[in-house]
Amino acid sequence: MPNPKRRHSKQRTAKRRTHYKAFPSSVASCPNCNSPKLTHAACPECGYYNGRRVLNVA
Amino acid sequence: MRHLKKGRKLKRTWSHRKSLLSNLATSLIIQDEKRIKTTLAKAKELRPFIEGLITKAKNAVIRERNGEFANGHVDVHQRREVAKVIRSKEAVQELFDTIALTVLERNGGYTRIIKLGQRRGDGAEEAIIQLVDFAPKQDGATSTRRKTKSAKAPKAAPVVAAVTETVADAPVVEEIKDVVTEIAEAPETVADAVEETVADVAVAAEEASDAAPESAAEPEAPAAEGTTNEGEEPKA
Numbered sequence: 001m002p003n004p005k006r007r008h009s010k011q012r013t014a015k016r017r018t019h020y021k022a023f024p025s026s027v028a029s030c031p032n033c034n035s036p037k038l039t040h041a042a043c044p045e046c047g048y049y050n051g052r053r054v055l056n057v058a
Numbered sequence: 059m060r061h062l063k064k065g066r067k068l069k070r071t072w073s074h075r076k077s078l079l080s081n082l083a084t085s086l087i088i089q090d091e092k093r094i095k096t097t098l099a100k101a102k103e104l105r106p107f108i109e110g111l112i113t114k115a116k117n118a119v120i121r122e123r124n125g126e127f128a129n130g131h132v133d134v135h136q137r138r139e140v141a142k143v144i145r146s147k148e149a150v151q152e153l154f155d156t157i158a159l160t161v162l163e164r165n166g167g168y169t170r171i172i173k174l175g176q177r178r179g180d181g182a183e184e185a186i187i188q189l190v191d192f193a194p195k196q197d198g199a200t201s202t203r204r205k206t207k208s209a210k211a212p213k214a215a216p217v218v219a220a221v222t223e224t225v226a227d228a229p230v231v232e233e234i235k236d237v238v239t240e241i242a243e244a245p246e247t248v249a250d251a252v253e254e255t256v257a258d259v260a261v262a263a264e265e266a267s268d269a270a271p272e273s274a275a276e277p278e279a280p281a282a283e284g285t286t287n288e289g290e291e292p293k294a
Contacts, residue, residue, distance in 0.1 A: 021187035042186075052196050054172050054186065 066103050080143050083108045086187065087149045087157065093188030101171045101187040111140055112168050115158035160191045 026039045032045040043053065047055030066073055082104045086094050096104070118136035127133060132154075143148050161168050170193065174184040 038173070038175050041175050044175060049172050053192075055174075 066099055068099060068103065076143075079104060079107045083111060084146050084149045085187065086189070087144065087152050088146070091188070092157075093186055095174070095186050098171070098173060098183040098185040101185040104187055105169050105288035106123065109168055111144065111153065112157060112161060113143055113166065114140055116155045116161055119154065119158040119162065139248060157192075161189075162190060162252065282283060 027036045028039045029035065030037045030043040030046060030048065031051070032048040033043060035043065035045040037043040037045070042054050044055075045057065047053055047057040067076065070078060082096065083098060086092060086104070086108060114136055118133035121127070122130075122133055127294060137150060137154060141147075144150050144153065149274065164282055168191065170188050170190050172186045172188070174186060177184050202230065214261070
């Protein structure tokens with residue numbers, strides 16, 4: 001069976017993983033109720049999107 | 059290469075996927091509010107699927123209205139074509155009798171997808187897909203759609219009146235005044251013309267409203283310009 005010729009160092013692994021990042025979700029404030037909401041999505045608090053009521057939030 | 063690999067598999071076999079889309083489409087058609095909540099991926103797959111069906115139904119209704127079928131018969135073939143995928147008679151009927159008539163004026167884009175964010179449990183992104191023409195009418199919605207001609211028609215008359223007033227107030231030559239009086243005396247003619255030639259009037263009204271602020275500042279030349287626009291309208 002073919003096997004790696006050289007040991008894969010921790011440094012090499014860590015270097016490769018420098019681009020593995022967690023990104024913050026894009027949160028904006030709702031123009032209708034000012035509560036935080038995801039961009040391009042209906043506001044979970046007031047049910048508005050694009051100036052239009054799209055959800056019936058209890 | 060992703061040649062010919064369009065679309066999502068939704069982790070289903072072809073037959074399973076076909077059933078899923080058929081069921082989603084049926085739900086959307088049957089549902090009273092014409093909106094269903096599902097995952098974003100399914101909503102995006104459903105959109106072209108159902109829009110094709112709606113277009114089929116719409117075109118069938120248009121052909122029926124053009125009298126392409128004898129004695130008021132309906133387009134049975136198109137109904138059967140749709141019934142191949144929508145296996146509910148009620149849904150097919152609803153599609154042809156209600157939805158097709160409502161979307162008659164719309165050239166595609168019958169559906170709207172609104173993202174809702176991720177759900178608890180599996181973190182799947184959810185969305186609402188709805189038929190645009192069945193969404194409740196609301197004030198204050200910021201529409202990205204261009205203003206339709208019919209939407210502009212009611213605006214045209216007030217603009218005409220406002221400009222006529224401005225022009226009448228301005229000190230202008232007698233000839234122009236006469237034209238203005240004519241227009242002022244014939245608001246009904248203008249209103250009729252507005253209804254008849256919605257497109258032309260909308261364009262003319264835009265020009266007129268552009269000219270209006272100027273005529274207040276510089277009475278002579280722009281007022282004459284505005285009047286020229288006015289004079290054309292009753293003829294048009």
